[in-house]
Amino acid sequence: MRLNSPQINLIVKACMKASKSLIRDFGEIENLQVSSKGPGDFVSSADKRTEKIIINELQKAHPDYGFVTEEAGIINKSNEKNKWIIDPIDGTSNFLNGLPQFAISIGYEEEKEIKCGVIFDPIKNEMFLAEKGNGAYLNNSRIRVSNKKKLKDSFLVTGGPKHSSKIKEKIFSEYVDVSKTVHFPIRKFGSAALDIAYVACGRFDGCWHRELSYWDYAAGSIILREAGGFFDFFDEDKSLSSKKNVIATNSMIHRELQDLVIKKDIE
Ligand code: 2AM
Ligand code: CA
Numbered sequence: 243m244r245l246n247s248p249q250i251n252l253i254v255k256a257c258m259k260a261s262k263s264l265i266r267d268f269g270e271i272e273n274l275q276v277s278s279k280g281p282g283d284f285v286s287s288a289d290k291r292t293e294k295i296i297i298n299e300l301q302k303a304h305p306d307y308g309f310v311t312e313e314a315g316i317i318n319k320s321n322e323k324n325k326w327i328i329d330p331i332d333g334t335s336n337f338l339n340g341l342p343q344f345a346i347s348i349g350y351e352e353e354k355e356i357k358c359g360v361i362f363d364p365i366k367n368e369m370f371l372a373e374k375g376n377g378a379y380l381n382n383s384r385i386r387v388s389n390k391k392k393l394k395d396s397f398l399v400t401g402g403p404k405h406s407s408k409i410k411e412k413i414f415s416e417y418v419d420v421s422k423t424v425h426f427p428i429r430k431f432g433s434a435a436l437d438i439a440y441v442a443c444g445r446f447d448g449c450w451h452r453e454l455s456y457w458d459y460a461a462g463s464i465i466l467r468e469a470g471g472f473f474d475f476f477d478e479d480k481s482l483s484s485k486k487n488v489i490a491t492n493s494m495i496h497r498e499l500q501d502l503v504i505k506k507d508i509e
Contacts, residue, residue: 442466
């Protein structure tokens with residue numbers, strides 16, 4: 243493999259270390275599901291525990307780097323130049339329900355640009371990695387997006403709406419609209435990071451997600467671009483604060499999918 247920046251090596255190391263406790267925690271879920279308390283609190287502590295291991299590992303190498311993380315928030319805010327973007331468990335609801343479709347997602351940002359990223363599914367032992375200019379990989383194999391040309395033949399995935407969303411109706415009707423256009427029923431797999439990684443390796447031809455946070459898509463954006471895909475935002479809404487609507491495709495179906503999801507806002 244030709245990915246060899248110090249940052250990607252650090253991310254891989256942190257992922258491997260954190261995944262050991264994450265796999266152990268996932269093994270506990272089954273027991274907790276039958277207990278009266280349920281696994282809710284346990285999952286939130288697994289989230290924090292995993293993130294702590296990752297932060298400690300990355301901080302050892304660069305105590306001055308900034309962090310944007312799902313659990314601990316922002317660390318070293320004054321460092322605007324070098325930042326780690328971390329989601330310790332993307333696909334928390336899957337994790338909570340004992341469903342093995344979740345991942346650790348870590349991106350590295352330098353001078354406001356994502357330079358490399360890793361999405362690691364510890365249960366399937368699938369690591370998606372990319373570094374700017376050096377391609378994208380799944381474990382040791384180079385990956386590329388699919389070459390599907392028409393939206394109607396495409397295999398798509400999306401997510402949401404989240405419980406807290408104020409645009410649930412829009413998200414539902416968008417799902418219906420796109421569903422009417424495509425042959426295969428649209429998937430909702432529950433981990434936005436893995437959805438984007440799966441577009442990067444050609445399992446899906448495209449995906450779109452509204453109201454994502456930076457840590458949901460930071461690593462995915464570089465993995466997809468390096469795999470030849472098109473990663474973009476749509477319907478940017480300043481009132482959503484830091485949340486973004488994300489569209490990620492093999493690039494060939496991009497225009498068609500974008501036209502369908504954006505249209506909803508103009509009506
Ligand atoms: P999470 O598992 O890290 O929360 C589910 O469709 C996807 O949306 C997951 O990647 C999930 O990330 C993300 N997501 C972000 N905010 C969410 C929220 N408030 N509720 C559910 N999923 C959320
Ligand atoms: Ca997430």
